[in-house]
Amino acid sequence: LELIREVSLRFPSVGVVMITTDAGPHLFADAMDSGARGLVTLPVSYEELANRVQAAAQWSTGVRRHLSSAGDVFTGPGGTVVTVTGAKGGVGATVTAIQLALAAQASGHTVALVDMDLQTGDIASFLDVQFRRSLVDLALITDISPRVLADAVFSHSTGLALLLAPGEGERGEEVSDRSARQIVSALRSRYEIVVIDCGGQMNGANAAAIEMADTALLVTTPDVVAVRGAKRIVRMWERLQIRKAEETVTLVNRFTRNTEIQPPLIQ
Ligand SMILES: Nc1ncnc2c1ncn2[C@@H]1O[C@H](COP(=O)(O)OP(=O)(O)OP(=O)(O)O)[C@@H](O)[C@H]1O
Ligand SMILES: [Mg+2]
Known part of the structure; x- marks a missing residue:
């Protein structure tokens, strides 16, 4: 959880998916609090993993688009x-x-x-x-x-x-x-x-x-x-x-x- 917190602080547009054996409601809430975008339980099913990763990726794309429109890309007609x-x-x-x-x-x-x-x-x-x-x-x-x-x-x-x-x-x-x-x-x-x-x-x-x-x-x-x-x-x-x-x-x-x-x- 500490690692997730650090990753989401330092790289705010990265979507983290947590894989765990313990899928209790507490862990779920803690993971979300730390900044995870999804939770997958072991043993991993391919579909579940794909769904969670895709959801995180979609979220991440949205955030990047939002961040970049705030001035980190070039716009304008050109000199x-x-x-x-x-x-x-x-x-x-x-x-x-x-x-x-x-x-x-x-x-x-x-x-x-x-x-x-x-x-x-x-x-x-x-x-x-x-x-x-x-x-x-x-x-x-x-x-x-x-x-x-x-x-x-x-x-x-x-x-x-x-x-x-x-x-x-x-x-x-x-x-x-x-x-x-x-x-x-x-x-x-x-x-x-x-x-x-x-x-x-x-x-x-x-x-x-x-x-x-x-x-x-x-x-x-x-x-x-x-x-x-x-x-x-x-x-x-x-x-x-x-x-x-x-x-x-x-x-x-x-x-x-x-x-x-x-x-x-x-x-
Ligand atoms: N119209 C001008 N009147 C007086 N001096 C000039 C004039 N044009 C260029 N010079 C002088 O001629 C020299 C060569 O100019 P410059 O370095 O701009 O040429 P260049 O084509 O860029 O040369 P290079 O092949 O080294 O790139 C410089 O010392 C510059 O000050
Ligand atoms: Mg020259």
Whole structure:
């Protein structure tokens, strides 16, 4: 009875069925007082046991549903997801992602900034953050609850919620496309705007994010090599059915009037 009491206190949604040789009325009342959901007497008949377990399971499902509607699951229509990808390294994808996130924050939205440049992500470095939790901590969790998400996120002094890349780049591989999808879904149900730095290297995780994005930005610089890189990426996304060309937004960074390639040419 002590054990039943402890189980039902610590796990309130678990239905306990007690099996006993003594089925006197006293024991029945005591068992119910301790929190048992059913009582089965020995020798056990299969039917009796099945009935009691099923009744307890039904009760438990009801309680869980009730508890979860009290705020432990994500609800709501979901925020806007913006991915930022570099046409090649160093074109300014990270700076763009950070500035976009800060601008969204400044206009009064709740914003998450995600470093999905899994191997070489440097948002933590740009924002001078030291925090050991990362996307990898969420990668192996099938049901990301708001609490689990909140634990993995760093609340920056700017107000941005940061989900960082792992400190050890090789661990980035642990984030599969499936985990990425789950992480992005969890984030968009919690934040109005989710900005994701996808870096300049494609992998399953950032491809999944780009597929889910409301806006997919491709950052390039106005020079021949970067623009060719951008075209290659747009074609690759089309081939792999990640994103249609007309649904990709190209952003030209570091543009001045003197640069070799002017915007009409890039289009
Ligand atoms: N418009 C800009 N004006 C001035 N400096 C810029 C601009 N855009 C980017 N930079 C600088 O260029 C450098 C590279 O930018 P950033 O790290 O954002 O590029 P990236 O595409 O994310 O590179 P990586 O391949 O390392 O991920 C940084 O030092 C950044 O401050
Ligand atoms: Mg970067």
